[in-house]
Amino acid sequence: MRILFLGDIVGRTGRDGVLSRLSGLRTQLGLDLVVVNAENASHGFGLSPAIATTLLQSGVDVITLGNHAWDRRDLIGHIDGEPRIIRPLNYPPATPGQGSVVVALADGRKALVVNVMGRLFMDPLDDPFRCTNELLGKHRMGATVHAIVVDIHAEATSEKWAFGHMLDGRVSLVVGTHTHTPTADHRILAAGTAFQTDAGMCGDYNSVIGMTKEPAVARFVRKMPGERLQPSEGEATICGIMVETDDATGLARRLAPLRQGGLLAQTLPDF
Amino acid sequence: MRILFLGDIVGRTGRDGVLSRLSGLRTQLGLDLVVVNAENASHGFGLSPAIATTLLQSGVDVITLGNHAWDRRDLIGHIDGEPRIIRPLNYPPATPGQGSVVVALADGRKALVVNVMGRLFMDPLDDPFRCTNELLGKHRMGATVHAIVVDIHAEATSEKWAFGHMLDGRVSLVVGTHTHTPTADHRILAAGTAFQTDAGMCGDYNSVIGMTKEPAVARFVRKMPGERLQPSEGEATICGIMVETDDATGLARRLAPLRQGGLLAQTLPDF
Amino acid sequence: MRILFLGDIVGRTGRDGVLSRLSGLRTQLGLDLVVVNAENASHGFGLSPAIATTLLQSGVDVITLGNHAWDRRDLIGHIDGEPRIIRPLNYPPATPGQGSVVVALADGRKALVVNVMGRLFMDPLDDPFRCTNELLGKHRMGATVHAIVVDIHAEATSEKWAFGHMLDGRVSLVVGTHTHTPTADHRILAAGTAFQTDAGMCGDYNSVIGMTKEPAVARFVRKMPGERLQPSEGEATICGIMVETDDATGLARRLAPLRQGGLLAQTLPDF
Amino acid sequence: MRILFLGDIVGRTGRDGVLSRLSGLRTQLGLDLVVVNAENASHGFGLSPAIATTLLQSGVDVITLGNHAWDRRDLIGHIDGEPRIIRPLNYPPATPGQGSVVVALADGRKALVVNVMGRLFMDPLDDPFRCTNELLGKHRMGATVHAIVVDIHAEATSEKWAFGHMLDGRVSLVVGTHTHTPTADHRILAAGTAFQTDAGMCGDYNSVIGMTKEPAVARFVRKMPGERLQPSEGEATICGIMVETDDATGLARRLAPLRQGGLLAQTLPDF
Ligand SMILES: [Fe+2]
Ligand SMILES: [Fe+2]
Ligand SMILES: [Fe+2]
């Protein structure tokens, strides 16, 4: 299976970057499954139902979220009706939405996509390691599904690496989000799981993690309430990772980063 | 000036990776200045005077540190006698050592190297933004020095990006350390400063940020005291960033990541 | 039921303060149940099996713990054999020991004692609110037990107050520990549960939360490794709260703080 | 000098509790100086200029603040014109307002009042220990002023105790605020400084640190955006500490807590 995962879409420029390229990329790269994190798609904070619908109609198969999941409150009433939008698995039991979804490709193959949140330097949720283990007890690659993609939305690199190793051999891809900075450490772990600490954001990198520079810098220098943070509107770099998996085992055969548009060094998978 | 910065050296394998390659790289890349972060060089925790001396005799011009600066207490009595080892600038006034150093190249050109620590999700130190601004009031590129390199040892990507933009146009390179994960966002900022959120570690990536996997994973899953963390001893990838600056302005002309050895995708500057 | 709860015992002076008074207090105050938090009883860090045994032989009915539960590793092998020592309920499933215990008084009445840990500004554990609710689903005052005492070991006052209100009417006493500082806000909540944000420590208050002053102050002023923290050895104030409950409902009829010995203003329940 | 310090005023009920009693208390207790923390006086968040003026006209001599200093943005333009309102000393240099004030009593005696913020589990500001030491280099009890009162607005008990010991013998009173919970550990430290870890709030204790219970509990149990937090409007307990100092030395002769109104155990200084 050929899978593309794109990191946190930030604001209009991030959406434009993704929407303008997605159809072409699906064809050019022969993609079977596209997953995007869209927790910052609506003006930097949350995801509106309308934008979610646009993404899902434009070639996105599954949308993941994170700590900004509920910034747009209208998503709360929408998420239960749209299983292709998932929120972190380790929210408490009564939370709207689901933390995972099994999607069927056009050809009938199936993929499980999971979204989970780290706890180090973040809000205390249920244990992401245990929750994910429990969920994976119900799914097995090569048996119930052909591939498993896990978006670990977390701050600390140590937690993300540890999480990747814990799942190594049981899922196709563990990819981090939340730091809005793509890492150059994409690799296939010892037992065959593709891994990247952070996919990076889809947004304007002439910014502070996607938001305009001046107010964001001021928050560190002055300890006063300042201007509201706004998405920076320069051309986005869309950032993510592509993985090709073996349908028999679900494990990764090849992976490569993708960075297109905007200020970052450009790269496109060559397989 | 041709500058190479390498991120946190972790344990013996990290040291071996750096020491075995440094002389060759100096020649091959025509390096004028080599700076390494070595806060984890001594078995993962701190830097012994003996290892510092070896690094400085093997082609390293300046060593930077971080939150592990004093893990090896014998460095405390050593650092005041060795100005080429610098510790974060924003420690309190009476702290041993210095937070910056001006080094003279063989040809007489001069470079200022600065080490400073972030505060978000870290121990509260003096304001890194203000401390660095004050220091830079005493140095100017193209006048007192030919280049300025700043190692911002910090956890949060937002703080590192904000820090980079604050210094944009006034220094040659702002490069992050501490997360032990190289980022793929190296770029030249709007006013000419080279930037990378994190250089990545020089260590074994089949690990949890350089330490053996099992005890590190166990710390997240079980909340019990476990085995002592030990550096993972597989072959290191040495990770860093190379910058070529304009001696007249100190600003960056070109930059490229360097990743050699071990598990990560290999890359070498081509200029 | 007449219940005395004493907060974190810190070091030898804390133990001496408790052990020298406990027998007298049991008689004088007509105590039916004595619960103490002893997470710092062994030289400030953890609880040795020997000290636990001494406390349990000297009039303590149940010992609670906290984030220092495993500082003395010999307790790990001991705790499963001694149900009167409980550790926080919201540790992960495979953790040694139990988070609650039902003890029978000499006259046959029964009390449930629970220990649970907060998460705000602390290590991320399982949700203390949900864990405690689940446990309380199996016990009811006036039916299965005559009284329920809950030690919420937590940093933030907001979390402790919220926890108290959530349990109001379902338990006899919610008392906080961990800050080593007695609060003056003991009261009976709206639905009949006795509450105090923190019981305070049993230790020398001429100290920094029980540890000698100089090294503890130095840690805030200098950011260098310093002397090891040691318990301060001046005379202890033993601090706690006494509650009288209605055996038919388990709810609190009266409560009063207890502070004896050492530097704090002395007080003893007058009922 | 006879000094009363009252902790964080929360909302209307907190203001009413203070305003209705202050004139009587000044007379009854023979108060020379009244200091109140009012960071939550305006509907729980910040302090409006109008409420500040009312407090200052009703018997309050100095108002201190904390992390909510700028929640009411209209105070930003007001504070420089009203030196009797002070904000934390360890904000960065260009912050509006001052961190201390010298006030003259009707009889000509003078007192220095200082407000400073802790850093543990709080936003990283300048070092409160060093800032306060620097300020105290310019003032000496028995020489330039007759008394010095320091409000340390902080979360962690360890930081507050350490701060108190560092100042012991150099100021009249170190009193904590911010936790909204009065502590029962008021005492005179070894060298003569009166100390209390937290004065407690002036607000309705049938609440979660002053805010209505249900939404505050929900925030811990569910991880969803909820109702806006509102001040709880039951009768306030006004909480604080009274100190009598020796004008020749500035040191404390006597201290006693004050708790009047509402749900907490009532107490009034008897000297
Ligand atoms: Fe994000
Ligand atoms: Fe996020
Ligand atoms: Fe490091």
Ligand SMILES: [Fe+2]
């Ligand atoms: Fe570090």
Ligand SMILES: [Fe+2]
């Ligand atoms: Fe504790």
Ligand SMILES: [Fe+2]
């Ligand atoms: Fe404790």
Ligand SMILES: [Fe+2]
């Ligand atoms: Fe506060």
Ligand SMILES: [Fe+2]
């Ligand atoms: Fe407050």
